[in-house]
Amino acid sequence: MPISFYNTLTRKVEEFKPIVEGRVSMYTCGPTVYDFFHIGNARSFVMSDVVRRYFEFSGYEVNYVMNITDIDDKIIKRGNEENRPSSEVAETFATAFLEDTKRFGIRHASTHPRATETMEEIIAHIKALVDKGAAYEVDGDVYFRVSAFKEYGKLSGKKIEDLQIGARIEADDRKENPVDFSLWKSAKPGEPSWDSPWGKGRPGWHIECSVMSQKYLGKTFDIHAGGNDLIFPHHENEIAQSEALTGEPFAHYWMHFGFLNIDNEKMSKSLGNFFTARDILEKYSAEVIRFYYMQTHYRSPLNFTHEGLEAAKTGLQKLQGLYDALEDAKTGSASFDVAAHEQRFIDAMNDDFNTSAAFGALFDMTREANTALHADTGMDDASRASLRDFLQRSCEGVFGILSSEKDDGGASSALLDGVMQLMIELRAEARNEKQWALSDRIRDGLKELGIVLEDSRDGTRWKTTT
RNA sequence: GGCGACGUACCCAAGUGGCUUAAGGGGACGCUCUGCAAAAGCGUUAUUCAUCGGUUCGAAUCCGAUCGUCGCCUCCA
Known part of the structure; x- marks a missing residue:
């Protein structure tokens, strides 16, 4: 079975067919750097990292782009609160993001573009939309004209009429239509700004992702991923503002990660159950947390609990135990068939990245391998080597949950x-x-x-x- | 109000028409090994998949109803 996965756009599991044979172009929505990222963000970043690594495991060359949005209302707000320039806030948390992802074993993307370094392209994109009649200016602000894009709503399954009825959209007289969204915001005094054909201002929320992804991956690319909550409005708007300009599909596959709850409640600062990635790394290793995330399918909601983490810790030791035992085992005579287990692992992963099922295969293999290793006949060198190689490629390479280096607790x-x-x-x-x-x-x-x-x-x- | 998801053992969690009288992990209990442990292994822990009906030769898997949980529609991964 080839790699297949659920495409939010079509609401079906589809076989993956890359634009260019053997290559994957993939964009995952990265952080807006106004704070440390939290364990919910971490889940998306980790699972996205696993998808990227699995494509590589399968022989693909992956061009993986993750943006860093470093200009945004929330960053400005934080800067005001802390009485320091928003650019400094952005810099602080962009650096923290890169550090924390590394500690989480999340491999850095091929490119981590920043919104502020893509300003020229953003402005050009907006201008082209205005020229095309898909956007309009009102007093220095520019809005996307949703009515100009007939397919609006195709990702989230929403109808424009329904959105208009919903009373939750703020009425803004200056917009032609309440559902129109901002592409460019004029600067208030003291706010960071860039020169544009509409005066000084900054980009709206959604435009930077459209521009950064297309800058590095082209008008149309393979996979666009992000958290579940981004489907609407963020991803819907990205499609609109991209396709309205190019007239071509923006991304072929849309992938969304399930939400993480804490003790069955939505994580939020006000509920006091808010954990940053940094917090949790104080208590558990990156490997344990990654394993915990991967035990649940990426599209399902994940309930984050202390007990769950403890169970993951114990479970992971079993896998690590085999990895270590292979190192120390003496040469035996019996052979061990790794290929059948590897095939089960591949079948599971090819089927919508079913990491839960993949672990079923891995743990069955672990039990059989332990039995073989402890038997009088032992295991021959070739089998041990191929078993080690498979564990290295799967658990270390794809999942990032095993380490071949002996953990000495930091001692010499x-x-x-x-x-x-x-x-x-x-x-x-x-x-x-x-x-x-x-x-x-x-x-x-x-x-x-x-x-x-x-x-x-x-x-x-x-x-x-x- | 609109749209959508989900409910599988003590806990977590795959499976979504016959290969399954339901993977895997954690926990618990018993056993093997051990000086004793640990590690590892073996066995037990769901004839049952929220409930009730229906479709079918056959359903955890499809349909309907009911109960319950949750998400999105607003900044959010």
């Missing part, structure tokens, strides 16, 4: 290795002389320090707990 590994070597030798001597009290004291003492000893017939292994 050469020194710690030496000390541990000695401790294990001393304890082995005590055990040979059946001095259980002493050997147990060593084991218990180390455990309190965060080091776990595991005895097997091949000797004693140690690892740190995290």
